[in-house]
Amino acid sequence: MDDVEEIKKLKARYFRSLDSKDWDTYAGVFAEDCLVDLGRAGGEKYQGRAAFRAYASGLTIVQSVHHGHMPEIDLTGPDSATGVWVLEDYNIWEDGRQNHGWGHYLETYVKRDGRWFIKTMALSYLRIETDCPQPALIAGKDGTGHLRGLTPAADAWR
Secondary structure, three states: OOHHHHHHHHHHHHHHHHHOOOHHHHHOOEEEEEEEEOHHHOOOEEEOHHHHHHHHHOOOEEEEEEEEEEEEEEEEEOOEEEEEEEEEEEEEEOOOOEEEEEEEEEEEEEEEOOEEEEEEEEEEEEEEEOOOOOOOOOOOOOOOHHHOOOOHHHHOOO
């Protein structure tokens, strides 16, 4: 598989593991020395995989749904790349708040030991709506176990 397709798979794993609350797989998409900037989204900057994992796993989200679309990935060297992803997300918080957002991820990638990682990630929103109707189904924290791990499709039939 070529490098651009591997980066697309990396980002797909990012979204799936975030929404299924699979924090080990989620952390594994980031380089150890990553920098995550949530400043344009109203958040903070996080230096390093462990710091960002601690932040993300501490969010009080009952359910999240993230979709990434229309990737613009450019290889900048044999072990480096940049990418822009269009984002749509929907979040339900433990206190009942909900939000539906649209924006972009601006990223760089690094290839180490034959594997791609997110090196830098900045999130920005174009629009966030907070007056959302009650959803018909909420999988919640426990209804996503079948999506966890590196190969959930292969493991689903065991």
